[in-house]
Amino acid sequence: MDSPKKKELMLGNKAVARGLYEAGVCFISSYPGTPSTEITEEAAKYDEIYCEWAPNEKVAMEAAFGASLAGRRAFCAQKHVGLNVAADPLYTMSYTGVNAGLVVAVADDAGMHSSQNEQDSRHHAIAAKLPMLEPADSAEALEFTKKAFEISEQFDTPVLIKMCTRVAHSQSLVETGERTVPVKEYEKNIAKYVMMPGNAIKRHPIVEQRTRDLIALAETSDLNRVEMGDTSLGIITHSTSYQYVKEVFGDKASVLKLGMTNPLPEKLIRDFAAKVDRLVVVEELDPIIENHVKSLGIACEGKNLFPLEGEFSQNLIAEKLGQSVPEGKKLDDVIPPRPPVMCAGCPHRGMFYTLKQNKCTVLGDIGCYTLGAAAPLATVDSTLCMGASIGAVHGFNKMLNEASESKTVAVIGDSTFMHSGMTGLANVAYNQSNSTVIILDNSITGMTGHQQNPTTGYNIKGDPAGKIDLEALCRAMGFNRVRVADPYNLKECDTVLKEELAAAEPSVIISRRPCALLKYVKHKPALKVDTDKCVGCQSCMRIGCPAISIKNGKAAIDTTLCVGCGVCSQLCHFDALGSGAKEA
Amino acid sequence: MKTKNVMIVGVGGQGSLLASKLLGHLLMSQGYDVKVSEVHGMSQRGGSVVTYVRYGDAVYSPVIDKGEADYIVSFEALEAARWMAYLKEGGVIVTNTQQIDPMPVITGAMKYPEDVIGKMKAAGINVDALDCLKLAEEAGSSKAVNVVLLGRLSHHFYIDEAAWMASLEAIVPSRFLEMNKKAFELGKNA
Numbered sequence: 001m002d003s004p005k006k007k008e009l010m011l012g013n014k015a016v017a018r019g020l021y022e023a024g025v026c027f028i029s030s031y032p033g034t035p036s037t038e039i040t041e042e043a044a045k046y047d048e049i050y051c052e053w054a055p056n057e058k059v060a061m062e063a064a065f066g067a068s069l070a071g072r073r074a075f076c077a078q079k080h081v082g083l084n085v086a087a088d089p090l091y092t093m094s095y096t097g098v099n100a101g102l103v104v105a106v107a108d109d110a111g112m113h114s115s116q117n118e119q120d121s122r123h124h125a126i127a128a129k130l131p132m133l134e135p136a137d138s139a140e141a142l143e144f145t146k147k148a149f150e151i152s153e154q155f156d157t158p159v160l161i162k163m164c165t166r167v168a169h170s171q172s173l174v175e176t177g178e179r180t181v182p183v184k185e186y187e188k189n190i191a192k193y194v195m196m197p198g199n200a201i202k203r204h205p206i207v208e209q210r211t212r213d214l215i216a217l218a219e220t221s222d223l224n225r226v227e228m229g230d231t232s233l234g235i236i237t238h239s240t241s242y243q244y245v246k247e248v249f250g251d252k253a254s255v256l257k258l259g260m261t262n263p264l265p266e267k268l269i270r271d272f273a274a275k276v277d278r279l280v281v282v283e284e285l286d287p288i289i290e291n292h293v294k295s296l297g298i299a300c301e302g303k304n305l306f307p308l309e310g311e312f313s314q315n316l317i318a319e320k321l322g323q324s325v326p327e328g329k330k331l332d333d334v335i336p337p338r339p340p341v342m343c344a345g346c347p348h349r350g351m352f353y354t355l356k357q358n359k360c361t362v363l364g365d366i367g368c369y370t371l372g373a374a375a376p377l378a379t380v381d382s383t384l385c386m387g388a389s390i391g392a393v394h395g396f397n398k399m400l401n402e403a404s405e406s407k408t409v410a411v412i413g414d415s416t417f418m419h420s421g422m423t424g425l426a427n428v429a430y431n432q433s434n435s436t437v438i439i440l441d442n443s444i445t446g447m448t449g450h451q452q453n454p455t456t457g458y459n460i461k462g463d464p465a466g467k468i469d470l471e472a473l474c475r476a477m478g479f480n481r482v483r484v485a486d487p488y489n490l491k492e493c494d495t496v497l498k499e500e501l502a503a504a505e506p507s508v509i510i511s512r513r514p515c516a517l518l519k520y521v522k523h524k525p526a527l528k529v530d531t532d533k534c535v536g537c538q539s540c541m542r543i544g545c546p547a548i549s550i551k552n553g554k555a556a557i558d559t560t561l562c563v564g565c566g567v568c569s570q571l572c573h574f575d576a577l578g579s580g581a582k583e584a
Numbered sequence: 585m586k587t588k589n590v591m592i593v594g595v596g597g598q599g600s601l602l603a604s605k606l607l608g609h610l611l612m613s614q615g616y617d618v619k620v621s622e623v624h625g626m627s628q629r630g631g632s633v634v635t636y637v638r639y640g641d642a643v644y645s646p647v648i649d650k651g652e653a654d655y656i657v658s659f660e661a662l663e664a665a666r667w668m669a670y671l672k673e674g675g676v677i678v679t680n681t682q683q684i685d686p687m688p689v690i691t692g693a694m695k696y697p698e699d700v701i702g703k704m705k706a707a708g709i710n711v712d713a714l715d716c717l718k719l720a721e722e723a724g725s726s727k728a729v730n731v732v733l734l735g736r737l738s739h740h741f742y743i744d745e746a747a748w749m750a751s752l753e754a755i756v757p758s759r760f761l762e763m764n765k766k767a768f769e770l771g772k773n774a
Contacts, residue, residue, distance in 0.1 A: 009612045170646035171620040247645040315649035326651020328669030329707050333697035335666045338686035340631035376691045546630050549685045
């Protein structure tokens with residue numbers, strides 16, 4: 001008899017974590033990245049599952065492979081661009097297959113809420129020839145996660161689960177179940193697991209046959225379902241787009257909802273197409289389902305109506321399919337935008353101000369400090385991907401030499417440095433560019449919401465762990481000049497920066513101060529403006545601190561935001577920004 | 585019941601995640617199908633943030649579109665104006681009167697529009713505005729702005745107070761419970 005099930009309102013990512021728990025997963029290794037982070041954070045709350053933050057997605061993927069090989073169900077999660085980093089092991093894991101089930105979650109970010117591009121991860125599934133499941137809400141996130149492990153073991157393949165921001169970060173109702181833990185023995189199998197040419201040549205046809213078998217699954221699996229309604233309009237859709245379609249049409253259209261988006265079925269699509277008058281494919285980003293439908297010789301509409309860019313919504317779908325949509329009322333006033341900013345007390349601010357004062361060219365990286373590109377600091381010259389700052393500063397200096405070496409730097413966070421900055425630094429050391437690399441060490445992975453990393457000394461559960469010494473690491477790579485500066489001390493930052501830019505050899509500057517939002521960081525009292533001394537020169541405004549504004553021609557400090565870092569007071573020529581602390 | 589829509593808007597870091605969690609819990613306790621869509625990551629760093637809460641017999645889309653919101657709960661005056669196009673004809677905006685300057689205003693590149701609340705009212709919008717920061721401080725913490733706003737929303741929203749209290753008890757850590765109950769009452773009765 002089934003035990004009574006409990007209904008809960010659950011975040012999509014937490015529902016994946018619950019699915020991992022119920023599927024008997026024993027091993028999870030991930031690198032954080034919005035919108036995927038909470039899967040691993042939530043899974044780490046189950047003591048039955050070993051969870052870790054790996055230094056990057058490639059290491060996480062390989063660790064999960066090892067755990068699967070050992071005979072335990074394994075998992076890793078990343079954002080879309082993280083899967084690029086992990087693509088190398090993944091594409092060949094398609095050939096080796098698995099021992100115990102192995103599932104990989106990838107979270108796309110259409111609309112780029114927190115990403116540098118909006119690539120469509122379905123391309124990876126196609127290129128790696130791997131099955132991909134796409135849940136459309138939290139209940140499916142839980143159910144598909146469990147199903148993914150069954151498919152993984154039945155078809156001897158890693159399985160991708162594709163999330164998107166609106167599924168990952170929406171809460172909806174789920175029913176939870178019990179945990180069962182299937183395990184397997186490890187057996188040595190050189191032909192299957194050692195992918196050298198002689199073996200891989202024999203594995204490739206197995207992969208192709210597996211895809212044919214998976215297409216047969218796609219034809220009949222309840223992962224894909226038809227919801228017949230009015231047959232004048234038939235819509236093929238998936239993921240969160242399904243929800244928008246149902247919101248607009250209810251049963252006034254027929255819907256083929258694809259929960260498995262690689263490989264795609266053929267007969268199921270032909271049969272559905274034959275039953276409807278007008279066939280439309282609704283999918284965010286690239287026309288992958290649409291191209292498949294057209295490749296079957298079936299006429300359909302899709303990207304002739306819908307954009308290739310950004311997220312969809314119910315109004316967008318209604319409008320593109322000929323319905324009128326409300327506009328809502330607006331004020332005549334221009335509403336100033338409110339972009340994200342570096343927090344009050346952010347330790348990155350002092351170093352960025354110093355770089356601006358020294359008119360540096362700054363090759364940037366991925367993290368909170370990307371916000372150094374925003375006005376008024378506007379200090380960052382480029383941002384590409386994790387670790388790119390160090391690779392790029394090397395190439396820049398190799399071409400411009402003396403013209404750039406004394407005014408060009410790379411900036412990279414502690415977590416990003418561990419992720420993929422070390423190899424770039426090895427290139428600087430090995431191929432000898434006179435480059436200056438600044439590691440912005442705020443002792444945490446900041447932007448994704450405070451995850452530990454190999455430099456912090458704590459693991460995902462907050463327990464003491466190995467701690468990599470950044471100074472010793474840089475010295476071991478051959479850097480003679482490794483300096484530490486406190487970014488709350490502008491004079492110190494300026495001195496260190498000028499000396500290292502002037503030096504005739506490469507250097508590393510570690511700008512060290514923990515993130516102001518960390519719970520253990522003790523804040524000083526908010527600063528106070530002495531309005532008699534303040535002349536309204538706005539020097540303090542040049543650092544772009546959200547706690548400082550001008551009220552009635554004088555500086556004003558928002559005491560609910562100010563953490564007393566004192567960077568602004570170092571810019572004041574009139575001693576008007578004082579400590580709010582009472583004299584002892 | 586046809587799906588109803590509540591938007592929670594504000595500035596990253598103001599505590600909108602707790603407000604949506606509480607509202608989600610409350611609506612689920614009333615037997616509705618519920619979806620709550622949040623923003624995580626970069627936008628949380630002092631940017632404009634929006635959370636969608638939808639409830640009814642069967643909720644599909646996790647987001648609310650223009651002209652659909654029955655209620656907009658706003659933590660800041662400019663944010664209410666930014667999102668007002670999402671309000672349905674006849675909907676209500678419950679807003680904090682607090683003004684937080686966005687960076688383009690801080691740098692002097694743009695101006696914070698004058699009297700946005702007055703202008704929204706003049707445009708025929710039903711705006712219920714109150715100084716939530718003052719009431720939150722009166723309750724014991726400037727962080728309780730979120731619960732003051734929910735207290736005010738409860739005024740427009742037909743769910744009994746006992747259910748609201750049960751959700752507060754379930755969501756808020758016990759050491760802050762009394763303070764939050766006071767914040768709720770102050771918002772409700774303001």
